[in-house]
Amino acid sequence: MTNNPLLQVNKAGISFGGLKAVSEINMELHQGELIGLIGPNGAGKTTTFNLLTGVYTPTEGDIKFAGKRLNGLKPYQVTRSGISRTFQNIRLFNELSVLDNVKVAYHSLAKHSILSSIFRLPSHFTGEKEMEEKSLEFLKIFELDKYKDEKAKNLPYGQQRRLEIARALAAGPKLLLLDEPAAGMNPQETHELMELIAFIRNKFNLTILLIEHDMPLVMGICERIYVLDHGQLIAEGTPDVIRNHPKVIEAYLGEEVAE
Numbered sequence: 001m002t003n004n005p006l007l008q009v010n011k012a013g014i015s016f017g018g019l020k021a022v023s024e025i026n027m028e029l030h031q032g033e034l035i036g037l038i039g040p041n042g043a044g045k046t047t048t049f050n051l052l053t054g055v056y057t058p059t060e061g062d063i064k065f066a067g068k069r070l071n072g073l074k075p076y077q078v079t080r081s082g083i084s085r086t087f088q089n090i091r092l093f094n095e096l097s098v099l100d101n102v103k104v105a106y107h108s109l110a111k112h113s114i115l116s117s118i119f120r121l122p123s124h125f126t127g128e129k130e131m132e133e134k135s136l137e138f139l140k141i142f143e144l145d146k147y148k149d150e151k152a153k154n155l156p157y158g159q160q161r162r163l164e165i166a167r168a169l170a171a172g173p174k175l176l177l178l179d180e181p182a183a184g185m186n187p188q189e190t191h192e193l194m195e196l197i198a199f200i201r202n203k204f205n206l207t208i209l210l211i212e213h214d215m216p217l218v219m220g221i222c223e224r225i226y227v228l229d230h231g232q233l234i235a236e237g238t239p240d241v242i243r244n245h246p247k248v249i250e251a252y253l254g255e256e257v258a259e
């Protein structure tokens with residue numbers, strides 16, 4: 001672990017129509033860490049991801065990634081600087097094949113130019129072939145290669161979630177943000193996903209921040225956890241610290257009572 005954090009969030013927040021959705025968020029993620037972001041419904045977890053990925057520009061504070069300020073960058077610029085994400089509600093190209101869904105992500109980073117694609121120059125074909133091979137490699141890791149020609153919408157739900165992660169990885173991120181990757185999965189799929197997340201972290205030397213309601217998953221694989229409630233960070237620490245943290249227990253009890 002180096003001294004310089006890969007991601008540094010300094011008192012970041014955003015207001016909508018004068019109402020603070022998240023406020024004063026401080027985070028430091030170091031290269032190679034696997035970190036959880038938890039909190040009751042509406043706590044501000046997805047909004048935080050949207051701040052980190054350029055969907056929203058912070059109205060307060062700063063976000064720095066690999067030493068560069070991210071405030072004001074567009075989502076595609078954030079992706080190019082090395083942050084990829086998945087979404088709470090799966091966002092695949094349903095009518096495209098499984099393989100093409102991964103290739104699309106790779107396309108935005110491809111070295112061959114649009115002109116070479118239009119005029120079908122040799123570099124276009126080399127680029128396409130390379131992209132296809134790389135995309136297939138990602139599909140293999142997620143055991144999705146056997147479905148490569150299937151339309152994405154025909155995959156079972158759990159496999160669609162895995163495909164979204166494969167696509168996010170194809171963009172070659174340093175930081176991967178996973179928004180409820182186990183949502184809708186059965187316990188067996190969730191268990192396999194946990195192993196896969198730990199595996200890709202090591203294989204691609206990734207830093208991962210994941211939002212998840214599945215506590216055994218979060219507690220089982222995350223080294224540290226940040227907890228949000230009502231748009232503010234209320235705790236940060238190891239799974240053991242978080243499990244026994246009075247503010248966290250109170251926040252979650254509130255949710256159970258409300259439910």
Ligand SMILES: Nc1ncnc2c1ncn2[C@@H]1O[C@H](COP(=O)(O)OP(=O)(O)OP(=O)(O)O)[C@@H](O)[C@H]1O
Binds near residue numbers: 021022040
């Ligand atoms: N574009 C927006 N306009 C107005 N309010 C918003 C907007 N985006 C988020 N919010 C508000 O910010 C708060 C946090 O929402 P967010 O979706 O980030 O919570 P969450 O922790 O991800 O919840 P969940 O676990 O239910 O997905 C909510 O009160 C939400 O209504």
